Amino acid sequence: MTTTIDKTAKLSELQEQQQALVLESQIHALETRLRHAQEQDRTIVEGWGDLIDPMESLRWDADFFGGRFGGRQDRADARKDGDNHPHFTDEGALSFIRGAGQWIAETDPVGINIIETLTSYAIGTGMTHTVAAKPEAGDVAVEVAGQCQEVVDEFLDRVKWRGDLDVELFRRTRKSGERFVRTKDVGGGFCDVEVCEPSWITEPLNAREIENYMGIVGLNWKYGVATMPGRPQNVVGYFVLRYGDANDWEYVPAEEMSHQKINVDRGVKRGLPDFYGGTEEWLSDSKKAMRNIVKQAAIQASISLIRKHKPGTRDTQIQSMADGVVEFQSKLPPLYGEGGARSIPTERWYPGKIVDERNFDTMYGPMGAPQGPSLVTVVDAGLRMGGRRWGFPEDMISGNASNNTYASILEAHTPFTIAMKRCQQGEAEADRDVLWRVIEIAAHAGRIRCPVEQLREILTVDVEPPDIEVRDQEKDHRVRKEQHEAGILSKRTWAEQEALDYEKEQENINTEPQRPVDGYGSLVQPGFAQPGFVGADGTSAPEVDNWKASQQGVDTGRLGTGETLNGAQVTAAAEILHQVSDGTTAEVVAIGLLTGLGMSPELAREMTAAAVGKAAEVRQQKELDRQSAIQRGFGGPPSEVAEARLESLRVKALEGLLEATP
Numbered sequence: 001m002t003t004t005i006d007k008t009a010k011l012s013e014l015q016e017q018q019q020a021l022v023l024e025s026q027i028h029a030l031e032t033r034l035r036h037a038q039e040q041d042r043t044i045v046e047g048w049g050d051l052i053d054p055m056e057s058l059r060w061d062a063d064f065f066g067g068r069f070g071g072r073q074d075r076a077d078a079r080k081d082g083d084n085h086p087h088f089t090d091e092g093a094l095s096f097i098r099g100a101g102q103w104i105a106e107t108d109p110v111g112i113n114i115i116e117t118l119t120s121y122a123i124g125t126g127m128t129h130t131v132a133a134k135p136e137a138g139d140v141a142v143e144v145a146g147q148c149q150e151v152v153d154e155f156l157d158r159v160k161w162r163g164d165l166d167v168e169l170f171r172r173t174r175k176s177g178e179r180f181v182r183t184k185d186v187g188g189g190f191c192d193v194e195v196c197e198p199s200w201i202t203e204p205l206n207a208r209e210i211e212n213y214m215g216i217v218g219l220n221w222k223y224g225v226a227t228m229p230g231r232p233q234n235v236v237g238y239f240v241l242r243y244g245d246a247n248d249w250e251y252v253p254a255e256e257m258s259h260q261k262i263n264v265d266r267g268v269k270r271g272l273p274d275f276y277g278g279t280e281e282w283l284s285d286s287k288k289a290m291r292n293i294v295k296q297a298a299i300q301a302s303i304s305l306i307r308k309h310k311p312g313t314r315d316t317q318i319q320s321m322a323d324g325v326v327e328f329q330s331k332l333p334p335l336y337g338e339g340g341a342r343s344i345p346t347e348r349w350y351p352g353k354i355v356d357e358r359n360f361d362t363m364y365g366p367m368g369a370p371q372g373p374s375l376v377t378v379v380d381a382g383l384r385m386g387g388r389r390w391g392f393p394e395d396m397i398s399g400n401a402s403n404n405t406y407a408s409i410l411e412a413h414t415p416f417t418i419a420m421k422r423c424q425q426g427e428a429e430a431d432r433d434v435l436w437r438v439i440e441i442a443a444h445a446g447r448i449r450c451p452v453e454q455l456r457e458i459l460t461v462d463v464e465p466p467d468i469e470v471r472d473q474e475k476d477h478r479v480r481k482e483q484h485e486a487g488i489l490s491k492r493t494w495a496e497q498e499a500l501d502y503e504k505e506q507e508n509i510n511t512e513p514q515r516p517v518d519g520y521g522s523l524v525q526p527g528f529a530q531p532g533f534v535g536a537d538g539t540s541a542p543e544v545d546n547w548k549a550s551q552q553g554v555d556t557g558r559l560g561t562g563e564t565l566n567g568a569q570v571t572a573a574a575e576i577l578h579q580v581s582d583g584t585t586a587e588v589v590a591i592g593l594l595t596g597l598g599m600s601p602e603l604a605r606e607m608t609a610a611a612v613g614k615a616a617e618v619r620q621q622k623e624l625d626r627q628s629a630i631q632r633g634f635g636g637p638p639s640e641v642a643e644a645r646l647e648s649l650r651v652k653a654l655e656g657l658l659e660a661t662p
Contacts, residue, residue, distance in 0.1 A: 022215060029218020029229070081222045082232035082269025087276075091202060091223060094270055098176050098198060100280055101273025105175040110283050110383065110397070111275065115171055117396060118274075121420045122427060123170050124466035126162035129435060137458035144450045145459055151189075151442040152435055152461075159193050169195070169260075170427060177271030178261040180238070181430075182252055183437040189445025191438055196240055196257075198270075201225065204239045204249070214251055225259075225269040226251075233267050235259070255437070260430040274389060282386035290379045391415035417469055424465035431463045569597045573607075580608055581615035 078085040088094040104111040131148040133141035156162055172179040172195070180196035201224035204210055211217040219226040219236055228234040235254045242248040261271030275283070329343040380394070387397030393416060436456070443452045450458075480497060483489035495502035576593050579585035585593075587608050594604035 018215075022212065022217070025215065025217045079232065079265070079267040081220055082225060082227065082267065083222075084264055084268045084270075084272070087272065088270075094223070095199065097276050098273060101177065101275040102175045104275045104280055104283060105171075105273075108283060108287055110287065110386070114274075114387075114390070114392075114397070115174055117392075118174055118390065118420070118423070119167055119170055121416075121468045122423045122465070123167055124468070126166060127424075127428065127431060127466070128462075128464040129156060129431065130462045130464070131435075131439070132460050132462060134458055134460060141458040144448060144455075147448045147450075148439050148442075148455075148459060151439060151447060155191065155435075155438045165193070165195075166427075166431070169430075173260055173262055173271075174274045177263055177273040177276070178259065181258040181260075181434060182240075183256055183258065183434055183441075185441045185444075187445075189442040189447035191441045193434070196238075196242075199244075200240050200242055201238055201270075202241050204241075210239070210251060223269045227269070232269055258430055258433050258437075260426065262426070277389070279386050279389045282382050286379050286382035286386065289382065290376075293376065293379070391419040420468050424468070428463035428465055432461050435461050435463075573597055573599065577607060577611040580611045581618070583615070587612060 075085060077083075083089045088097060105115050106112070129152055131145050131152055133145040159165055169179050169181065176198045178198055180198065180201060182194040182196055183191050184194060186192050203221045203224050207219070207221045208217070211219060216226075216236070218229060220229050220232065221239060224239045224241075225232075225235055226237045226239065228236065237254050238252045238257050238259070240250045240252055242250075261268075263272040263274065263276070264270070326345040328346055330346040332342045332344055334341055383397045384392075384394055387393075396416070439448065439455060439459075439461070440452050442448050443450060443455060448455075477498070480489060480494050484491065484494055492502045495505060573594055576585065576590050580587060580590045590608045590611075591601065591604045594607065595601050599607075
């Protein structure tokens, strides 16, 4: 039985081990700092002197070497501690940049449209997340992949990832330049996500106390991202200060935090929003210009005419008229240094407003001035320049599609499509990191029957983004058809590419009336079947013929067994009978030809006689029409009415061929 003394001794031993580990970690950190300090002291002084100043030609531009954020020269320490000189070197500058991006994305109509458009293209209705076994892993991996797929689907549904959280995360990334998603084990093999605000990730004031508490020392905590000294790309963890509350802080290891940053290099600790880098200036100026144009147009549209007074009109008279339209006094705050509030004479601008001016004559109001359209063109140009950040085509950034044709749309959207594909790839990688964390937590708890260390060896997590290319659907369909006929595309894949549910379509096809096939497995076309033919499904020739006749509403009782023709034979027989009716083929020749097509001699003679009889009726009617025209005093060829009637009788003669069938 363990005594209290033994427990005390054990506790003392563990405390000594902990202290030893802390000291060892501190020694390692100090040695690292000393080594870096020694490397920095190894300066090499060497040079030949500047015979020519290479920057002299640029010094004429006063703004080239300066600006809001200091100089633009390249510096060796530009990325030190995760900085991004000259854009930001502390959290204060970063917060201003991030706030400006968020403000534009949430208040500017063009900025809102940009975020919504990017989201619609990159995320769409959501990405497809699939866990699959590697081909060489075997059947066991397939079973494990199924278990992982269930875990992934349960997680995505529970946190409402598809069409909800994924959209929010993408918007956050574009507006703030980064996003932080913490995946936390909540027990039982399940995990939850916490979206951390970028402003929560901040440098702690008591970094050394946190290091001692966590058992890690010597880290660089700038921007709230703990990294190895001098290696800002090697992230160890993050310091989270929720809502700026000093009592609500937490250290989150790097493996629990998915940090997606954009528009910066790898060694920079924090990201930059999409609207940084000049884009915000173009959008802001375009917004102001359009606002002024609309406001001026609204004021100008309210002016009906401008009344100019003749020379000699006294100012008191004009002022008296102007004072007469004042409706009330607007109260404004005092200017700096003044005592009381200001009163401004105010009048309402009603439609049909008349403005008085010294001079004479009357002229129309300024609405429709020639410079108006040119100003709108300038606004469109400014928006196009701002849209270059994402490769936006003109119609997408300005809403002006007047210059577009279908071919130009395909060409203009290509840069944007390529940019969005790169964007989708980054989103897919971020999703994949989160899902691997979800799978590993489930495996640790036994929800997945496979060792955690083997999962990545036998499985792949595939994230498939939606297709965003502008396509010629008819052309794509022809290509897929040719690929299928060539044997390189299956029907199932074809259906998937056409956005069809293959299984459902097969069920629908099975419930439709079945069309028979001939002996070669081809669908029988409407017409007549080959005599004695038996289809691949066992359907005999009369049954095939009856099916076709039932589809066309023909009385199947009049069709005889053994006297049916296929589609090609029917076409040939109709042409022979047409030649008989024209008189270009003799009856005896026609009977022989029809018999050669497989028709019985009796049916051939009967149909030939019917064609001859119909032809005689046509000739007789033609003669009657000619005689009638002569009696009316019109000689020459038959009238248009006679020609139309002749064509009608010819059609009836051909239709009568089928009626002659016994």
